Amino acid sequence: MADSGRIDEVAVIGNTDVTSTESENNIINTMVERGTSLLKKMEINVAEAEKRTGKNTVNMQETYTVYLIEIRPAETVPEGETPTAPDTLWRRYSDFELLRTYLLTNPFICSPFPLAEFVWHKLAADNLDPDFVERRRVGLENFLLRVASHPVLSNDKIFFLFLTEVDASLTPHYVDSRIKSLSAMYRVKNPDKRFTELKLYSDELNSVISQLLRVRAKVADRLYGVYKVHGNYGRVFSEWSAIEKEMGDGLQSAGHHMDTYAASIDDILEEEEHYADQLKEYLFYTDAVRSVCRKHELIQYELEMVAQDLIHKKQQKEDLTTGTVRVFSLKGMTSKLFGQESQEQRESRLAALDQSIREGEETLKEKNTECQEFVRTACEDIERFKEQKDRDLREALISYAIMQISMCKKGIQVWSNAKECFNKM
Secondary structure, X not given: OOOHHHHHHEEOXXXXXXXXXXXXXXXXXXXXXXOOHHHHOEEEEEEEEEEEEXXXXXXXXXXXXXXXEEEEEOOOOOOOOOOOOOEEXXXXXXXXXXXXXXXXXXXXXOOOOOOOOOOOOOOOOOOOOHHHHHHHHHHHHHHHHHHHHOOOHHHOHHHHHHHHOOOOOOHHHHXXXXXXXXXXXXOOOOOOHXXXXXXXXXXXXXXXXXXXXXXXXXXXXXXXXXXXXXXXXXXXXXXXXXXXXXXXXXXXXXXXXXXXXXXXXXXXXXXXXXXXXXHHHHHHXXXXXXXXXXXXXXXXXXXXXXXXXXXXXXXXXXXHHHOOOOOOOHHHHHHHHHOOOOHHHHHHHHHHHHHHHHHHXXXXXXXXXXXXXXXXXXXXXXXXXXXXXXXXXXXXXXXXXXXXXXXXXXXXXXXXXXXXXXXXX
């Protein structure tokens, strides 16, 4: 997520030009902070994908895809010197999933990566299909660039091992007790209003983007139908030209324009899907935002439990000091059964309670500090996330609009060409 103070060092999505090559570059160079953290020290690329066959954990044969990660120093190579060869290693998609699971235990928003099920149904969704693999490769590269641009996550030891250690065993690092504790059932008595509002915001953002993607899918369906109808025009004109003498050439040319126009829809929708991927990324970002809220709830819950335990111990000390016996307490029942405790026993208990209270106060202080630090870092990152979101989505939507305008102009041009063909008949 880009810091607002480093606008001059940000690589921005989207240009006003919509040529296929530059559009692809726009997609790959999704906005990231180029001047901070790990990206200032090294270049990171997911260069290619490769299909492999091997045995899985249950000793069954499977075919899967691995992705080649390349890293190299970011320093400029002096003229005349040979650039340093990049360090490379292969990672499976499941390795990227493990990395993200680990990163989500931190109080920071980190980028999700492309998931298979969110694909327009007329495009490839098979995870071994070359087009799908290429889209996933772009998404995974963007994921690494997002994390590497983060001022804190980029310095994480596990992330660095992921990029550099070929034989590093990733799983043990990611099996963290915090992950398990996040799924525990707990109820916070005094929830922080800021995080309650943040959770509501993430739910609303998820709903809005989901609706936008559904509308886009409906439009894509209709657009696909319109383009394919032009293919019918092309077939009719071509068949008609076969029975005409004077009009034959004009009809044949018009049919050719219609066929070309109809065939272009597949490439158009593939390009459009790349822009939709940027919306889907923020759809999955909402899960990361909710994860931050759950983490805060856990910390707040632990803080409340420590505070409650400390209050209970202080009440015990007060009762022991004043000699108050609560009938329905364990102490009250013990006194009735075994008689009053001696002065030495009471002083020993008082000393133990004093020690326990001091430890509880220290623990409460630590928990308070942990909670305050979490709130500070989380709020900073939420603001960074919102600024990044505004820039990214604005650029993606503008690029999408420009692409639609360009597509409409091509349609007008096709019919203008057809009109010229008809005029020459």
